[in-house]
Amino acid sequence: MDWTREMRYRPYKDYSALDLLKLQRQAGSSPAQLHYHIHPASGLLNDPNGFSYFNHEWHVSYQNFPFGAAHGLKSWMHMSSNDLVHWQERGMVLTPDNQYDSHGAYSGSALAQGDRLFLMYTGNHRDKDWVRTPYQLGAWMDKDGHVEKLAKPLIEKPAKFSEHFRDPQIMEKDGHYYAILGAQTAEGEAGHIDLWTSDQLESGWHEVGLVQMSQYQMGYMIECPNLVFVDGYAVMIFCPQGLNKQVSSYQNVYPNMYLIGDGFNFDHAELVNSSDKPLNLDCGFDVYASQAFNAPDGHAYAISWVGLPDTTYPTDDENWANCLSQVKELHVKDGKLYQQPVSAMRTLRVDAKRYDFAGTLPMIPEPDTQQYELSITIAKDQEGSLNLLGSQDNHHALKLNFDTKKGQLTIDRGQVGQPVATDHGTTRTIDLTASHDLELQIFIDHSLAEIFINGGAQVATLRYFADQNNNRIYFNQPTKAQGSLWPLSNM
Amino acid sequence: MDWTREMRYRPYKDYSALDLLKLQRQAGSSPAQLHYHIHPASGLLNDPNGFSYFNHEWHVSYQNFPFGAAHGLKSWMHMSSNDLVHWQERGMVLTPDNQYDSHGAYSGSALAQGDRLFLMYTGNHRDKDWVRTPYQLGAWMDKDGHVEKLAKPLIEKPAKFSEHFRDPQIMEKDGHYYAILGAQTAEGEAGHIDLWTSDQLESGWHEVGLVQMSQYQMGYMIECPNLVFVDGYAVMIFCPQGLNKQVSSYQNVYPNMYLIGDGFNFDHAELVNSSDKPLNLDCGFDVYASQAFNAPDGHAYAISWVGLPDTTYPTDDENWANCLSQVKELHVKDGKLYQQPVSAMRTLRVDAKRYDFAGTLPMIPEPDTQQYELSITIAKDQEGSLNLLGSQDNHHALKLNFDTKKGQLTIDRGQVGQPVATDHGTTRTIDLTASHDLELQIFIDHSLAEIFINGGAQVATLRYFADQNNNRIYFNQPTKAQGSLWPLSNM
Known part of the structure; x- marks a missing residue:
């Protein structure tokens, strides 16, 4: 199918429920459909979002365009689990419905705060001339799954970045909130990770600066940065686009890579004593946009989009595409990242x-x-x-x-x-x-x-x-x- | 919400996809939602349908009105499992889309036939004066889940029955096909189970006669009859409506009951040496419309609607209602039916x-x-x-x-x-x-x-x-x- 811009950004309310039921049937009954991995209820799945532990459950959402195998108007589809293996569909949790996320409730992360979960995500807005402005937005989810978006953006794009400024990962350290974002400089179009901080969460966000983590330039854009602390090391997982293959070799259209440091200096935005040359997070064909977080059980976990940007898959013809990986427990050994199935996988x-x-x-x-x-x-x-x-x-x-x-x-x-x-x-x-x-x-x-x-x-x-x-x-x-x-x- | 007839029978295409996504979110995120039982993707769930084993998988569908907690325009929502415990949503499989099932693809059963599954169900049709005609319809599902309905009804309602003639259970015995249906006589409004047979499956259905199974009158209507063979006995599971409580005591608005015979005579439509006084299948508050079948693994299994006709539940306010029971393995001991969790329940x-x-x-x-x-x-x-x-x-x-x-x-x-x-x-x-x-x-x-x-x-x-x-x-x-x-x- 040839997806025009108009088709991709058609409001959800203009599709009929019957069309959606047919698309859900098509995805649900495909012989290629996954049976023990998170897959789209319909349409296209991409980045995992909001991977977290909250209210005695694991949570993850995925980016979803419900109406076909196209990168159209995106929402978060929410899943929850009590063992990181058996995931239950909770439904659409963040949908484009205001001026800031009018053209997509794009990727983001989540941070448990008492009896509420704070969601930080990128709102994709385009004006009538199709010029894009990304906003970093906030929302609260309560224990019953009700979501209330904050009225105003948490972060507006600094002028020094191009329209490519997105995918906030929020975290809390020593009483301060931090977020890292993927960014492209307006001048020179260089890919970076940008660090922000706030003491109030709902407001007061200000830039710390570009993260220093390698002597090499990380291509023209970095997407989906994640900082996790694993076995005493700081691990930065990210997706550099346009990375010179002489810095680090990869074969996929865009790689998902990582750097390991001895720690992370939040005051100076630095991956301390970084491994400098990024390594592939996955040596297969289809991993991108992995999301990782430090869980209250003491482990760091990652989950990946199994799918790539700018790539078509055979199920596109069945109007659905992609899945999430299984959850992987992270460890660092001999200066390298290890990824292992979680123990509950054995229950399958x-x-x-x-x-x-x-x-x-x-x-x-x-x-x-x-x-x-x-x-x-x-x-x-x-x-x-x-x-x-x-x-x-x-x-x-x-x-x-x-x-x-x-x-x-x-x-x-x-x-x-x-x-x-x-x-x-x-x-x-x-x-x-x-x-x-x-x-x-x-x-x-x-x-x-x-x-x-x-x-x-x-x-x-x-x-x-x-x-x-x-x-x-x-x-x-x-x-x-x-x-x-x-x-x-x-x- | 007050559901008018117009609202209940509004075509699915006239609802918006956004409305359906919101309803799915509401059902998926309800604190009362089930986590290891089949529950509605949205709206109302009632009878289990098409419980079967086909293409190396267990299958069951449920009656579903997707747009709220009301008995509106119904379809079959299809689930499949490899262990009778972990069920995966396959989507809507039979929807009202022709003259015979225009007002609902109502309850029915399934019979594996080589590499296809035959579905037999009741099409609910109403004319412009809202006069109902029930048709017993057929459809084929292939291994990829594609469904093709037969062009013509398998069985048209005999004049001796009222509009209440439905819920066919299809089975195969000694090279012949049989179906039992719930029926109400037009004269006297008495509830019966009616036996039909065919040698061709897709055509040639003719009545054998009303099933003789008790000296007592089974109220004014019988719904959802199921005949299964358990440990050498024939067990008839059914839902008599309006049964005299002196015949057999029950407290729910309508009971789900069973009779046990030494066998079943298909030629004479008789439950041989019947236990005569039906017993409650479930002694709790909410079981109805159980569906049972003899599986190729040698066991008989049942699954129940947990919900009752003419009954409201608190989640109606959240626009969803009801669930299916876990699957129960059937046995007969000392003249009584035993129901046990299937062994795979232990994997939870x-x-x-x-x-x-x-x-x-x-x-x-x-x-x-x-x-x-x-x-x-x-x-x-x-x-x-x-x-x-x-x-x-x-x-x-x-x-x-x-x-x-x-x-x-x-x-x-x-x-x-x-x-x-x-x-x-x-x-x-x-x-x-x-x-x-x-x-x-x-x-x-x-x-x-x-x-x-x-x-x-x-x-x-x-x-x-x-x-x-x-x-x-x-x-x-x-x-x-x-x-x-x-x-x-x-x-």
Whole structure:
């Protein structure tokens, strides 16, 4: 479908309920639909927003255009959970309805304050000449889910930035409130993270300054910055657009990256002793706009948009697109970020149908669904290919080409099914330690694969679009390996 | 809200998508909303429909009027699950869109046929003078969820019945198709179950006759008949309206009852050697329109509407109403129907937070949520009251008044919170074996209590509307008891 500007910004009230019900049916019944990941009730899903713990529950929203697979007029769709795994739909929580967010209730974050949750988000406004002004807005959500927006913006865009000034992450430190935002300088169009502070929350916001975190220029724009404190380190997760690939290599249209510092100086807006060269947060094909926060249970968690800007997916033809990743627990080890499934993911396992295997294997018995967890260790000093989602005729599979002698894994989604974003390549290669066992924890959910490598040292996330009957799991030649497979229940 | 006929039958296309999104938000975020039971995406939920196993998944739909807590223009909202516990929303599957179902795609059932699912349902048609004609209609659903309705009705109403002729349950026996329907005779207005048969499925339906199953008249109408075969017996589950309480006692406005026979004679439409006097399927306050079927795994399962006709509930003010029960596995023992939670219900338990107790107890530690399973055995020869959902000031609680000497349990929802259907009493009394331990397995889900008594010999299901902070569990005096409590995760 060709989405004109008029179609994309048509008010929700001008769509009929019958159209929406049909779109919800189309999304809900797609064979490619996710069964244990957050997916759009209808239309397009993008950035996770407002990831938080409040009122004895975990909360996250996602950016949503409900009326098709297009980046149209966006709202927040709210989900809640008691275990970070089983999410319940709570409905649309922030919708464009005033002069400041007239053209979209864009991304933002949330901060629990007693018995209310404070939401800070970007209102997207365009004037009649389609000139954009971003506003940083506030809203309160009470325990019953009622939302009241603040009458006035928290932050108006400083003149030194272009129209690209958005995605506030709000946090509280030592009695002060802080927010970091993605920003582009008006002059020179350079990407930055901008730090703001206030002591009053609802007002009094003023700029601290651009965050110093690398000697390198982070492209022409940074989106979705997140600062989290992990195992004594400060971790900045962000999405640089137009980053020079010689600074840090990536293959996706835009990367989601991170820097690690020994701490963060809020007075001087500095990631202290930064790792300087950003690393990819995910070494797969489709992660962007991850949102992370420090939870009251002492852990830092992240959740990602599985989808990319400026990218089409096969389900666009079914009028829906994208999903969120599973929640990942963050750790820092040896100067690198580790991401692991949360412990409650184990509650999805259908233990009665668990299958264990060990030996020199040609294959692993075929599950009867693309909804499973495969935990597998491939012994060191072997070379070969583990094929997942294989068709009976061997023509289609997701190929994990491993060399555990040299220490390399190449994920090839070129033959798994319908092509996705092939302009940006069909393989991703991950360097591993030479002559070591390779541990993979693989989650398959109908059109999503999340591959945790060596205890979360790397994560490779990717969408695939295969026939739902393609379930063969096999090595291209007998390979020494062991592990377990569990079918997983719906969330 | 006062729902006029015009409002109730307004076409879905005349509502705006924004209105529907607001209604979905209201339902999704209600403090009384269910977290591990099927609940309406918006508006009113009633009968379960099309409960079946097809394409490696369990399926059930619910009758839904999406635009408020009223019995308006109904559709089927479809859910699917891989374990009978974790249900995923699939969206609206049968909507009123032709001359036969113009005023509602009413209740019906489903039968898997190879790689398609056959749906048989009642189309509700009214003419311009508002005279109703019910049609029994057919539709095919394929594996991708696409539905195609048959062009012509399967069954047109025989003249001997009034406008009340509906709720077909379709089944297959020895190569023949059968359907039982709820019916009211035009003359005398007597309630019956009517048996039909066909060898072609899509056509050729003809009447076998009224089902003989009791010497007593089953009131003025029978709704939602279900025939299932359980442990070698034929069980007829149905909803007689206007049943003489001297035939079989009940307190709800209309009961959901069952009869047990040694078999069912399809040639002569007879429940062979019937138990004759129907018994209540549920001894609580709110079960109706249960749907049951024989699954390919060898078990018979039932799922119930938790809600009653002609009854208002407090959430009507929030524009949504009702839910489905959990799925219950059926057994026959000592001439009575037993209903038990399915084994996968255990996967909801948060084992890490399990609390075991035993002794002569004044109370059980308070859970921090109205989302738990309480398994408790109260020793024989005691009298007292187990209070659930108790407020700190002791003014509010759901009271389970037990006498394990005499053998009686009285459930009193009169003081738990907002009143519901008080015209039909605030207590329900269940007779038990004298001088026996009392085993209760209690599921609490924010506004729903399901109480399985003595291994499912009785089930008492009820809605309650209490402050979500009221979580005290205590005896009115120290009582000898033991058991376990688990918080449960969202489905």
